[in-house]
Structure formats: structure tokens, C-alpha cells
Amino acid sequence: MPDVIVIGAGLVGLGVAYELAKRGVSVTVYDRAEPARAASWAGAGMLAPFSEEMPDAAMLALCRESLAIYPAFVDELRERTGVDARFRRDGTLHVALDGARLAELAAHAQTFRANGGEVAMLDRGDVLAREPMLAKHLAGGLFVANEAQVDNRRLGRALLAACEPLGVRVERVDGVVLECDARRVRGLRTAYGFAAAATVINAAGAWAGELDGVPQHARIPVRPVAGEMLAIAIPPTALHALVWLGHRYLVPRDDGRLLVGATVEDRGFDARVTAAGLHDLLDAALAVAPALASFAVVETWAGLRPGSHDGRPYLGATALGGYVVASGHYRNGILLTPVTARAIADLVVDGRDDVLAPFAPARGGTEPAGAVANHIA
Numbered sequence: 001m002p003d004v005i006v007i008g009a010g011l012v013g014l015g016v017a018y019e020l021a022k023r024g025v026s027v028t029v030y031d032r033a034e035p036a037r038a039a040s041w042a043g044a045g046m047l048a049p050f051s052e053e054m055p056d057a058a059m060l061a062l063c064r065e066s067l068a069i070y071p072a073f074v075d076e077l078r079e080r081t082g083v084d085a086r087f088r089r090d091g092t093l094h095v096a097l098d099g100a101r102l103a104e105l106a107a108h109a110q111t112f113r114a115n116g117g118e119v120a121m122l123d124r125g126d127v128l129a130r131e132p133m134l135a136k137h138l139a140g141g142l143f144v145a146n147e148a149q150v151d152n153r154r155l156g157r158a159l160l161a162a163c164e165p166l167g168v169r170v171e172r173v174d175g176v177v178l179e180c181d182a183r184r185v186r187g188l189r190t191a192y193g194f195a196a197a198a199t200v201i202n203a204a205g206a207w208a209g210e211l212d213g214v215p216q217h218a219r220i221p222v223r224p225v226a227g228e229m230l231a232i233a234i235p236p237t238a239l240h241a242l243v244w245l246g247h248r249y250l251v252p253r254d255d256g257r258l259l260v261g262a263t264v265e266d267r268g269f270d271a272r273v274t275a276a277g278l279h280d281l282l283d284a285a286l287a288v289a290p291a292l293a294s295f296a297v298v299e300t301w302a303g304l305r306p307g308s309h310d311g312r313p314y315l316g317a318t319a320l321g322g323y324v325v326a327s328g329h330y331r332n333g334i335l336l337t338p339v340t341a342r343a344i345a346d347l348v349v350d351g352r353d354d355v356l357a358p359f360a361p362a363r364g365g366t367e368p369a370g371a372v373a374n375h376i377a
């Protein structure tokens with residue numbers, strides 16, 4: 001019998017399982033699909049707490065903490081498994097197509113700096129010196145030096161490989177049901193029978209609100225928010241930084257793929273790639289870098305972000321004893337994987353919940369707190 005069951009073998013679920021197993025906990029992870037897929041595979045791996053929309057100071061602090069521990073997390077996984085998730089701190093470049101937008105970026109620079117971003121305003125010459133592939137007529141940009149990226153698909157492989165020798169079992173099974181009495185979880189019912197566990201952690205991403213058997217008072221209102229993406233094959237090193245134009249972004253990978261993302265669509269469990277989505281993404285990409293027009297589109301895909309009611313994830317214990325939640329990370333699940341894994345392991349093993357109070361699953365409320373709005377768009 002495992003000590004802990006984790007539902008969801010995405011980056012968050014595998015990260016939690018890995019941290020628990022390192023501390024000697026026996027863990028089984030259940031997923032209905034292949035591990036490290038869904039949003040963990042679909043994401044762009046941007047580690048951008050200053051450029052992403054942050055609903056409040058607690059969320060900003062959590063994201064900054066996770067970015068701070070990311071290099072050690074990736075190094076440790078590489079040392080254990082040989083799989084390098086390719087953490088790159090190449091910064092983020094927000095570009096302006098005209099003077100009015102450049103003035104807006106200059107105003108955003110103040111907020112970024114106040115939030116801890118290492119920022120610099122760039123004129124057209126500076127932008128093109130950094131990124132010669134971008135449009136020659138750009139007005140300028142805002143560079144955030146202390147943002148990074150990770151290859152999330154490689155990170156999934158690394159976590160999976162690191163979990164195995166620690167004894168973590170990853171089981172593929174559909175239709176799991178949480179079993180509990182009036183006060184506590186008892187385990188999980190699956191197609192193969194009943195698996196008992198004193199602790200069950202729901203890390204099921206966009207599906208975390210759908211888990212059968214959870215009593216009403218312990219449910220979390222996670223909703224899927226679709227994001228469509230595509231990849232263009234470009235010469236490796238043709239672009240260096242993450243490049244943003246309003247809500248859209250370009251992410252250059254070491255393997256020569258340039259990821260272009262992402263739409264944001266509240267349309268339920270619908271992960272189709274649509275003509276309108278691709279049109280929107282290519283429109284932005286070609287406005288920033290017209291030279292991309294002659295390169296091949298090599299991949300299109302979509303994922304479902306786990307949205308929460310206020311922009312913060314749901315992390316920690318619920319009103320049902322032994323039932324713990326780690327979901328609702330919305331646009332920042334890859335960024336928040338290391339800190340979520342550590343915080344949930346601290347909670348389960350040591351009963352410590354130092355960083356978790358603002359993210360309590362039962363916090364209620366309906367609106368974002370809105371204290372440190374830094375949304376660039």
C-alpha cells in the first residue's frame with residue numbers, strides 16, 4: 001500500500017511524487033493518459049514571473065521563489081537521470097511596433113522593476129543588435145534580463161526518469177473515484193480495484209475539478225482554458241530571448257523549433273487546433289519577424305490550462321482529511337512546478353504549510369486580488 005496517491009502524472013504530479021519519494025515516502029501516481037502530456041507537454045516552458053499577469057503579491061512571490069530554485073532543480077534531475085531540461089536564462093524581449101506602444105512599454109517598465117525585474121528600454125538599434133531576425137521597422141522594446149525558459153517536454157522525461165529508481169509507480173488507468181468516509185480519504189477506486197492510501201493528492205491539472213467521489217465541501221473550481229500553439233523550424237540560434245508582442249510570444253528552442261503561442265480560450269474541454277487560432281498566432285509572429293514567412297510550420301497543438309477563480313493555484317489541505325490539492329496553476333504550471341513540489345512535500349511529510357496560506361483550496365472569493373497588475377498587453 002502506498003503512503004500517498006497522486007492523481008495526475010503531469011509536471012506538478014510527477015514533481016510532487018519525486019519530492020515525496022526523495023524523502024522516503026511510497027508513492028503511486030495515476031493518470032488516464034501517458035505521463036507528462038496534456039498541459040505539461042503543450043506549454044512553452046516560459047519562466048516569466050514579471051512578464052506574466054500576476055493577480056497579487058503572494059502569487060508573484062511564489063513564482064519568483066520557484067524561478068530562483070529552478071536551476072538547482074534542473075541540475076539535480078540532470079545529475080540523477082542524464083536528461084537535461086535545458087534551463088536558459090536568456091531574458092524576455094517585449095517589442096513595440098510603433099512609438100505609442102513603446103511609450104506603453106516604458107510605463108510597464110516601472111512596474112516590472114518594482115516587482116523585481118531587471119529591465120532595460122531598448123531602441124530599434126539595440127533590439128536588432130540583440131535579435132537581427134526581428135522586423136527592421138520595430139520601434140524598440142523592453143528587455144527583462146532575469147526571465148528564463150525550460151524545455152518542458154524534456155523536463156517531463158527527466159522527472160519520470162528520476163521517479164522510477166526512487167520506487168514511484170506510475171499507473172495508467174481511466175475513471176478513478178476518490179473513496180472517503182465523512183472525515184477522511186480512504187484511497188482510490190480504479191478499474192483494477194481499490195487502492196488504499198492515507199493521503200491522496202489531486203494534481204490533475206484542468207481536470208482537477210472533475211474528480212469523482214470528492215464531497216462538495218472539498219471540491220475546487222478549476223476550469224479548462226485552451227491555448228493553441230504552433231512551431232516553426234528555424235536555424236538554431238536565429239533567435240535568443242523569449243519575444244513577446246502583446247499577448248503572443250515566440251520561444252526559441254535549442255533544437256531549432258520556434259514555438260509560437262498562445263491563444264487563451266474559455267471553451268471547455270476542447271483542445272482542437274483551429275484555423276482562427278493559427279491565423280492569430282501567425283499574424284503576430286509575422287508582424288514581429290516577417291522573415292519567418294519562408295520557414296516551415298512543423299507542428300501545431302493545443303493544451304488546456306487549469307484556470308482558477310482568482311488566478312492563484314489551489315495548493316494544500318482541504319476540508320476532507322488526507323485530501324490535498326495541487327492544481328489551478330493556470331499559465332504558470334511549469335514555472336511553479338519546483339516550488340509546488342517542495343511545498344506539498346513539506347506539507348505531507350512535516351505538516352509544514354508556511355507558504356501555502358494564500359493558496360488554500362478553500363479560500364473562496366470570486367475576483368482576482370489585483371495588487372500587482374503587471375500585464376503587458
Ligand code: GLY
Binds near residue numbers: 046261330331332
Ligand atoms: N504561460 C503561457 C501560456 O499559458 O500561454
